Amino acid sequence: MKKQVIMGMCILMLGICGCAKSEEEQTAVRKNTAKEAVTEPLIETVDYGEIFGGTEGCAVIYETSNNTYSFYEEEMCRRQASPWSTFKIAATLMGLHNQVVTSEDSRMGYDGTAYPLEAWNQDLNLKEAFQQSCVWYFRKVIDGVGEEEARAQLQALDYGNCDSSQWSGSGVNPLPELNGFWLGSSLKISPLQQVEMLRNIVEGRTIYSDKEVETLKNCMLTESDSTQKIYGKTGTGQHEGWFVGFVEKENTVTYIAVYLDDTDSETVNGAGARQIAMEILR
Template sequence: MKNGKLLLTLILAVVLSGSALNLMPKADAHNVITELPLEDSFGGVPGTMVLKNLKTDKQYVYNGERSRERFTPESSFKVPNALIGLEEKAVADEYEVKRWDGVVREFEAWNRDHTLASGMRHSVIWYYQAMARDIGAERMQRNLDRIGYGNRDISGGIDRFWLNSSLKISAQEQEAFVEKLVEEELPFQEQTMKTVKRILIDEEKDAYTLHGKTGTRLSDMGLGWYVGYVETEKATWVFATNIDGSGSKARQLTKEALLKLGIIPE
């Protein structure tokens, strides 16, 4: 068993170094998509992971077919929602407080006042729903069209379209969106993008900083997302993972993959 794990680690190291057999023509080296051998990590859980090294511009994918399939973003939509809210002045900054309405919800952390930043950290749906209503359908649609987010369909209602409803996006599209955020190439003010990147910090270590947002279909826990990026001394890696399960499970699988691939240390 130990020898098997060692062999897998060696194979992954070769793949990520770019020394593995290239299945695409050499002229297309920068567009190569390499299949990630993460079957053991996912343990039979249906899902996909898209991973891109922004330094080399190489992309790695587990389950390429699913990576192109669109699903509802659930709370991973808080990322574009925050960008649009800031850009459209629906909130002044990451510290703007919205008062709790007194309705007791399923998660204790939601039952208090929140800011844009704490609402992102605790995935407070009511905060971002209130902000979406303040943005309004016309401005929300215009911004989703500008950034080309998924199918851009908000017909499910201004405060619900991303929650098991009309808006859908693939892992490939999530990766492309986050990549543009990292590179600050989205059609938003520089300060808007810097603010959202800051409030997305999920974990800070000496060797890396992990920025990420989970998303879970709360009705049945049957869909989970974890999207974001990790900064290391060597490179920045953008990722988008979705599974048949919770967002916390998607986050766990993503971190395990980053560890196994040697992108972040133990």
């Protein structure tokens, strides 16, 4: 595989919103950021065309071991799109931070509605709802957090365009509890911003406590063995697929976001994005 490596400052803030933070949030971020020395990352362009197999999409990877960002289709990596169910990463933290949920065992009360996915037709706990990507559960979490507080925490996370203005969503699904501003609606984020946000969360540069982050990680854990742990969240939209996650291995962490956007394909989804991400990581 041919790689072109360019030394220099990574222009990571391109397209990231300049949302204002409260004084308390700024203090928390400054406190955590001060723990780390500022270094100049490497940027490299990589060719994952064979892995993507003709599907339109992109990938961005950050390696802590060598302080390197790798881009496949860099322009697309910097373009914002609906996060779909990858937003549950942020929603989980918001719910925990505001005590709408208190642990991975917290339940939101299934009301008996027959949903299109059988796994959603029961009283799930937080971890189950996260891993089953249950929309009605997280709709209740976000409504419990409230519009004003959710907006403030989007800003604290620098979550893409920070736009929750279409609070109830755009009607992409027939039931109101299966819609939200993160589902083909007003909120948008780029793959690069997904990686940066996840890095900030895991590395302690956000308003969230260690306990809140650890609970999120327990929900995100998808594979674990004696050599590594893989964490992630998929998202599926209309001809779109996401996988956002990270791998802990031998005291190093690799962050990754894969985004697919292919109107010519009927099979693009989060599972496909995850499969591509696993191939890249291997």
